[in-house]
Amino acid sequence: MRFSDLLRVSIRQLVRHRRRYWGVMLAIALGTAGFITIITMGRDLKQNFNRDLELLGRATIVKIYFENRPTFQHQKFETATLEALRRMPGVRSASLTVNTHWSIINNKGIEYPFTLLGVDDAFWEVCGFSPQQGKVVSFENNNLRQRVAILGPGLAGTLFDRQDVVGSTLEIQRDLYTVTGVLKDVGLGDLRHFAFIPFTTAQDRIWPISQANRIYLRCLTWDDVDKVVPLIPQVIQASQYAPGLKVEVAWDQVKRVKSVAWWVELFIYSSIAATLVLGGVGIWVVMMAAVRSRTREIGLKKAMGAEDQAIMAQFLAEAVCLSFTASLAGSLMGLVIVEVTSWLIKSHPTQELFLFCVMIGLLVAVGLGVAAGLYPSLRASRMEVVSAIRYE
Amino acid sequence: MNSQYATLLDNGPLIQVNRLSKSYSNGHGVISILRGISLEINLGEMVAVMGPSGSGKSTFLFILGLLLPASSGDYYFLGQDVLNLSRADQADFRRRRVGFVFQNCDLFENSTVYENLEFPLIYAQIERQERPEHIVAALERVNLANRLHHPANLLSGGERQRVAVARALVNQPQVILADEPTGQLDRQNGIMVMDYFNRIVSGGETSMVIVTHDPQVAARCHRVFSLEDGLLHEN
Numbered sequence: 001m002r003f004s005d006l007l008r009v010s011i012r013q014l015v016r017h018r019r020r021y022w023g024v025m026l027a028i029a030l031g032t033a034g035f036i037t038i039i040t041m042g043r044d045l046k047q048n049f050n051r052d053l054e055l056l057g058r059a060t061i062v063k064i065y066f067e068n069r070p071t072f073q074h075q076k077f078e079t080a081t082l083e084a085l086r087r088m089p090g091v092r093s094a095s096l097t098v099n100t101h102w103s104i105i106n107n108k109g110i111e112y113p114f115t116l117l118g119v120d121d122a123f124w125e126v127c128g129f130s131p132q133q134g135k136v137v138s139f140e141n142n143n144l145r146q147r148v149a150i151l152g153p154g155l156a157g158t159l160f161d162r163q164d165v166v167g168s169t170l171e172i173q174r175d176l177y178t179v180t181g182v183l184k185d186v187g188l189g190d191l192r193h194f195a196f197i198p199f200t201t202a203q204d205r206i207w208p209i210s211q212a213n214r215i216y217l218r219c220l221t222w223d224d225v226d227k228v229v230p231l232i233p234q235v236i237q238a239s240q241y242a243p244g245l246k247v248e249v250a251w252d253q254v255k256r257v258k259s260v261a262w263w264v265e266l267f268i269y270s271s272i273a274a275t276l277v278l279g280g281v282g283i284w285v286v287m288m289a290a291v292r293s294r295t296r297e298i299g300l301k302k303a304m305g306a307e308d309q310a311i312m313a314q315f316l317a318e319a320v321c322l323s324f325t326a327s328l329a330g331s332l333m334g335l336v337i338v339e340v341t342s343w344l345i346k347s348h349p350t351q352e353l354f355l356f357c358v359m360i361g362l363l364v365a366v367g368l369g370v371a372a373g374l375y376p377s378l379r380a381s382r383m384e385v386v387s388a389i390r391y392e
Numbered sequence: 393m394n395s396q397y398a399t400l401l402d403n404g405p406l407i408q409v410n411r412l413s414k415s416y417s418n419g420h421g422v423i424s425i426l427r428g429i430s431l432e433i434n435l436g437e438m439v440a441v442m443g444p445s446g447s448g449k450s451t452f453l454f455i456l457g458l459l460l461p462a463s464s465g466d467y468y469f470l471g472q473d474v475l476n477l478s479r480a481d482q483a484d485f486r487r488r489r490v491g492f493v494f495q496n497c498d499l500f501e502n503s504t505v506y507e508n509l510e511f512p513l514i515y516a517q518i519e520r521q522e523r524p525e526h527i528v529a530a531l532e533r534v535n536l537a538n539r540l541h542h543p544a545n546l547l548s549g550g551e552r553q554r555v556a557v558a559r560a561l562v563n564q565p566q567v568i569l570a571d572e573p574t575g576q577l578d579r580q581n582g583i584m585v586m587d588y589f590n591r592i593v594s595g596g597e598t599s600m601v602i603v604t605h606d607p608q609v610a611a612r613c614h615r616v617f618s619l620e621d622g623l624l625h626e627n
Binding site for chain 1: 454457459460479480483484485486487488490492494498500502503507511512514515516517520559563
């Protein structure tokens with residue numbers, strides 16, 4: 001039997017008995033669509049998931065600083081170093097800060113100590129902080145060295161009696177600063193009682209202030225932390241002299257987040273595998289039913305001179321066509337889901353990755369069709385002609 | 393009659409069966425269905441095999457078509473021993489030499505008349521563009537060329553059996569083996585099918601073995617045999 005005839009007859013058979021195959025095709029299509037979506041969108045979804053998880057723990061934030069020992073000359077990070085770190089693969093952003101401890105007397109005459117942090121505009125993205133009121137320090141604030149301050153919610157509550165503090169003024173070292181924002185009280189920890197001013201303003205106006213000796217760096221996902229951290233000293237030392245360099249990572253949090261993600265991924269992949277296995281079992285069942293209901297047809301074809309291999313090839317081809325067609329439909333569904341998800345989370349997965357997933361999905365479908373259709377096809381091919389012809 | 397078949401005839405009978413036996417073991421003992429049957433059928437001959445139910449008529453037909461193995465004996469087709477062919481060669485024999493017509497007008501459902509007739513050609517590896525010619529020629533022999541693309545399940549009983557005959561003819565076999573071909577047809581359609589059978593064998597290029605209960609069918613054959621107690625007698 002020629003391949004073209006085999007294909008034509010199999011497709012015809014599928015089309016004419018399409019009602020019999022709907023359920024199986026749907027299971028395989030859903031499995032394929034799920035596989036394509038998870039693989040294609042996995043990294044982008046992980047980044048989003050990562051961003052949300054930051055609210056629970058700052059697992060992907062790496063703190064880099066110089067240890068100030070009496071034997072070392074105090075070091076500071078150069079701008080070129082910061083840029084080199086930002087260019088590292090797996091790094092989302094990096095921010096340079098300066099800090100000092102300060103105290104302020106409120107309108108009731110009580111003195112409150114707090115930490116004053118000079119930050120650049122990348123700081124907020126790195127740390128995942130956002131304002132509950134007003135806005136955070138912008139590029140423009142830094143560029144124009146403006147006297148603006150953003151307060152942690154703890155400090156804002158301590159200094160002012162009212163809720164709305166945006167527009168209020170704050171005196172720091174005889175300079176008046178306008179409060180432009182108050183941070184949301186989520187994941188701040190000790191920073192609830194910090195005040196944040198533009199990095200450039202802090203360097204110009206605050207004395208004493210530390211060297212720019214602290215960088216906060218955020219990795220794209222928790223999987224990148226392992227890869228990025230060992231390279232940080234090399235990248236920094238390639239840009240500047242760096243004795244006493246320290247890299248601090250919340251390894252416990254990384255481990256825990258990875259563990260959670262591993263279980264979630266396991267669950268998702270298990271669901272996809274279960275769907276595909278279900279599809280495979282479905283193919284097996286419908287092909288067995290087809291062999292049974294077409295027993296006389298098999299007998300007739302053998303009486304016409306069809307060899308065992310031709311009968312086997314026909315049923316196997318039908319099983320493969322079934323799973324392949326279902327997988328094609330699943331690929332289309334996957335394309336739609338990927339497009340919609342990309343639009344929702346504003347990401348741009350690569351076309352190559354999508355096509356790679358489609359190829360894998362189709363190959364898996366062919367394998368599934370062969371595996372599930374093999375036994376029914378063998379059974380059909382080994383059928384005794386006379387018994388088959390006389391089958392009622 | 394063309395020269396190819398004239399040469400074949402010169403070489404002896406189309407079918408030669410000597411002391412053919414068939415027995416089954418049913419767990420309690422051996423049951424003999426056929427007990428040393430001998431028969432010769434020439435090209436262009438139409439032979440009827442009659443006998444009561446369970447006498448082994450169909451079994452004999454299936455052995456002639458190599459659908460069942462014989463227990464012992466010889467079977468020569470155009471002088472060639474065909475009982476010891478491999479499974480693949482048996483399939484090839486059925487493709488090229490034999491056409492079957494069964495009682496139940498077994499057509500492939502959800503297929504057209506064309507598609508039903510195409511299968512034997514597919515298995516015989518006939519080129520796709522050559523198939524319509526063969527199919528139309530076979531359908532013309534049973535006056536159904538106008539039903540070429542008609543769905544098989546919408547045909548009447550008589551038409552279905554004529555399509556089954558055309559399907560048996562499409563590969564131009566040397567023998568058609570028919571198992572109760574008119575068993576499910578009314579009298580008028582039965583006569584019509586027999587007319588076609590007579591017309592087919594009259595060309596001298598095809599022989600026919602018909603297993604039947606119907607004396608009227610048997611009466612239209614060149615020779616009639618009775619199968620009783622596993623033995624074949626010519627009437």
